[in-house]
Amino acid sequence: MNIVVLVKQVPDSGAERSLRADDNTVDRGAASNVINEMDEYAIEEALKITEAHGGEVTVLTMGPAGASDSIRKALSMGPAKAVHIVDDALRGSCAVSTSKVIAAALGGLNADIILCGSESTDGRVQVLPHMLAERLGVAALTGARKLTVDGSTLTIERQTDEGYEVVTASTPAVVSVWDTINEPRYPSFKGIMAAKKKPVDTKSLADLGVDASEVGFAGATSTVLDHAQRPPRSAGQKVVDEGDGGVKLVEYLATEKFV
Amino acid sequence: MAEVLVVVEAAASGVKKVTLELLTLAREIGTPAAVVLGGPGAAEALTARLAEYGAEKIYAAESEEIDGYLVAPKATVVAELVKRVSPAAVLLASTQEGKEIAARLAIKLDNGVLTDAVGLDADGTATQVAFAGATIVKSKVTRGLPIVALRPNSLTPVPAPASPSVESLTVTATESDKLAKVVERVAEQKGARPELSEASVVVSGGRGVASADNFKLVEELADLLGGAVGASRAAVDSGFYPHQFQVGQTGKTVSPQLYIALGISGAIQHRAGMQTSKTIVAVNKDTEAPIFELADYGVVGDLNKVVPQAADEIRKRR
Ligand SMILES: Cc1cc2nc3c(=O)[nH]c(=O)nc-3n(C[C@H](O)[C@H](O)[C@H](O)COP(=O)(O)OP(=O)(O)OC[C@H]3O[C@@H](n4cnc5c(N)ncnc54)[C@H](O)[C@@H]3O)c2cc1C
Ligand SMILES: Cc1cc2nc3c(=O)[nH]c(=O)nc-3n(C[C@H](O)[C@H](O)[C@H](O)COP(=O)(O)OP(=O)(O)OC[C@H]3O[C@@H](n4cnc5c(N)ncnc54)[C@H](O)[C@@H]3O)c2cc1C
Numbered sequence: 001m002n003i004v005v006l007v008k009q010v011p012d013s014g015a016e017r018s019l020r021a022d023d024n025t026v027d028r029g030a031a032s033n034v035i036n037e038m039d040e041y042a043i044e045e046a047l048k049i050t051e052a053h054g055g056e057v058t059v060l061t062m063g064p065a066g067a068s069d070s071i072r073k074a075l076s077m078g079p080a081k082a083v084h085i086v087d088d089a090l091r092g093s094c095a096v097s098t099s100k101v102i103a104a105a106l107g108g109l110n111a112d113i114i115l116c117g118s119e120s121t122d123g124r125v126q127v128l129p130h131m132l133a134e135r136l137g138v139a140a141l142t143g144a145r146k147l148t149v150d151g152s153t154l155t156i157e158r159q160t161d162e163g164y165e166v167v168t169a170s171t172p173a174v175v176s177v178w179d180t181i182n183e184p185r186y187p188s189f190k191g192i193m194a195a196k197k198k199p200v201d202t203k204s205l206a207d208l209g210v211d212a213s214e215v216g217f218a219g220a221t222s223t224v225l226d227h228a229q230r231p232p233r234s235a236g237q238k239v240v241d242e243g244d245g246g247v248k249l250v251e252y253l254a255t256e257k258f259v
Numbered sequence: 260m261a262e263v264l265v266v267v268e269a270a271a272s273g274v275k276k277v278t279l280e281l282l283t284l285a286r287e288i289g290t291p292a293a294v295v296l297g298g299p300g301a302a303e304a305l306t307a308r309l310a311e312y313g314a315e316k317i318y319a320a321e322s323e324e325i326d327g328y329l330v331a332p333k334a335t336v337v338a339e340l341v342k343r344v345s346p347a348a349v350l351l352a353s354t355q356e357g358k359e360i361a362a363r364l365a366i367k368l369d370n371g372v373l374t375d376a377v378g379l380d381a382d383g384t385a386t387q388v389a390f391a392g393a394t395i396v397k398s399k400v401t402r403g404l405p406i407v408a409l410r411p412n413s414l415t416p417v418p419a420p421a422s423p424s425v426e427s428l429t430v431t432a433t434e435s436d437k438l439a440k441v442v443e444r445v446a447e448q449k450g451a452r453p454e455l456s457e458a459s460v461v462v463s464g465g466r467g468v469a470s471a472d473n474f475k476l477v478e479e480l481a482d483l484l485g486g487a488v489g490a491s492r493a494a495v496d497s498g499f500y501p502h503q504f505q506v507g508q509t510g511k512t513v514s515p516q517l518y519i520a521l522g523i524s525g526a527i528q529h530r531a532g533m534q535t536s537k538t539i540v541a542v543n544k545d546t547e548a549p550i551f552e553l554a555d556y557g558v559v560g561d562l563n564k565v566v567p568q569a570a571d572e573i574r575k576r577r
């Protein structure tokens with residue numbers, strides 16, 4: 001199995017995040033940047049599949065030069081190599097053009113399975129997997145909490161509000177995963193050392209045959225007009241339970257007309 | 260006025276509330292037209308409700324293929340319809356499936372798409388929330404028509420009775436629409452409780468609830484308030500409650516009238532899923548717990564004492 005895992009670098013969701021005042025893009029300078037958490041689960045799943053069925057795992061990232069930290073971190077978990085799409089013209093890309101660039105890079109990688117997170121913790125748009133499947137004409141198995149591989153047949157349990165759906169497709173396919181699918185491994189010391197020597201193929205837009213006018217601010221299909229910080233919530237009343245905390249709670253709910 | 264296509268979401272209980280919100284919003288922009296995508300007979304059960312909330316037209320795309328394959332056939336139907344009727348906008352629910360249909364639609368039409376909107380003006384300017392609700396963004400689709408996915412609980416649905424005509428659409432799924440086959444749909448019990456992302460009251464439990472068994476306290480309070488049950492990630496990871504009920508950064512985003520957090524510390528990733536709730540109430544034994552920084556009302560105490568007492572008090576007041 002030839003597996004490509006999509007890995008996005010995002011600002012740490014545990015810290016304050018913001019958009020830049022000048023161009024409304026994510027302020028990556030202010031934030032500490034990490035691998036999108038959901039993508040670690042995709043890496044783990046890819047490694048488990050190749051460990052059981054053979055094959056190779058490639059990491060694919062589109063992001064600024066600084067995303068190379070996250071690529072090394074991803075490689076330290078075990079993938080063999082990486083492709084890093086980096087080009088200044090990509091700044092400001094919307095999801096539609098991001099999918100165009102990633103689809104172009106996938107074109108040369110011959111993947112049986114394209115694994116990715118269900119959503120990123122910054123954009124959270126949850127659209128990339130189906131956009132890629134649509135562009136590439138391959139199956140999309142999305143929202144997986146379980147994946148089984150049987151020859152060229154993939155079967156997932158797709159998490160839904162009501163329960164789950166069992167969905168199946170043949171390779172090649174895009175599979176997106178939730179964080180319930182597995183427990184990602186920690187990189188070993190050996191893994192960290194090995195990652196330093198693993199090949200990272202850097203690709204520009206020109207290498208991929210994508211015109212700069214189709215991506216970034218120039219090619220964006222939507223635009224951010226403005227943004228503002230929501231005023232932080234302020235703390236209200238706080239009472240200490242002295243044997244009547246439950247009653248007091250209900251009194252409050254009653255004044256707010258919830259009971 | 261041009262039509263505004265509203266992609267309908269339904270559950271076993273009927274039309275989802277978010278669809279009624281979309282119909283309410285659509286009236287501000289043009290003539291609401293509901294698009295039902297389902298198996299044979301799907302539209303009939305939904306027609307009365309869609310009419311009550313102002314659908315002037317109902318497009319019914321009903322076929323085994325729509326139910327039998329994941330998402331893709333639905334996007335094909337909507338794309339064909341867009342090309343035919345040139346609507347003013349396409350509105351969808353910002354749910355997993357709504358966003359996935361929007362995603363494919365955007366590629367098919369080479370069009371922009373906005374997700375997680377909480378509002379949309381008649382001129383196409385959307386309001387989105389980003390970064391755990393901390394940032395409010397005004398944005399606009401600049402290529403094609405507005406394809407906008409609206410977060411559940413963004414507005415109050417208002418009835419506006421209409422008498423829609425129903426037009427059935429022929430579904431012609433392409434080969435590439437039929438690559439992901441749905442073999443089985445399995446319902447996991449959540450009782451008669453409302454859907455988490457749509458509920459107007461959510462009662463959530465965290466690690467402080469201490470066991471799966473003890474989540475009955477959370478469920479009891481939720482049921483007394485007619486609410487849904489949620490859980491923090493720590494509670495889910497500890498096996499106290501199933502993952503589909505997780506609230507937060509990597510779970511559901513909820514925006515109810517009332518959110519009650521029981522034994523939840525209020526980590527930033529949990530807040531990500533609930534801090535746009537109208538009223539927040541917390542019970543936590545640690546007076547320093549960060550959840551109190553955003554709670555409108557907080558009780559510092561042991562949830563094992565406070566919650567049963569509150570439940571009794573609600574029963575008494577009936
Ligand atoms: C707050 C915010 C809101 C946004 N809203 C919109 C919007 O409404 N419409 C719009 O068109 N764009 C939007 N964007 C831009 C969009 O997030 C980016 O274009 C992004 O690269 C793709 O979206 P995502 O990461 O959210 O994708 P998702 O679909 O949420 O990501 C799913 C998976 O795709 C993979 N992936 C995503 N990006 C990359 C990458 N660069 N490299 C490798 N793998 C990747 C990862 O595996 C990820 O887990 C928004 C961005 C931000 C920060
Ligand atoms: C990338 C990422 C994504 C994440 N996504 C999510 C997410 O989607 N949702 C989420 O919730 N978390 C998420 N987290 C985890 C988050 O950081 C916290 O670890 C988690 O929210 C903690 O859950 P908790 O509040 O239940 O547990 P704790 O932080 O352990 O808090 C338990 C609380 O219960 C109180 N307590 C204990 N016993 C009692 C009692 N008897 N009576 C009253 N109070 C009591 C304690 O004082 C404490 O405040 C994410 C983390 C990361 C890194």
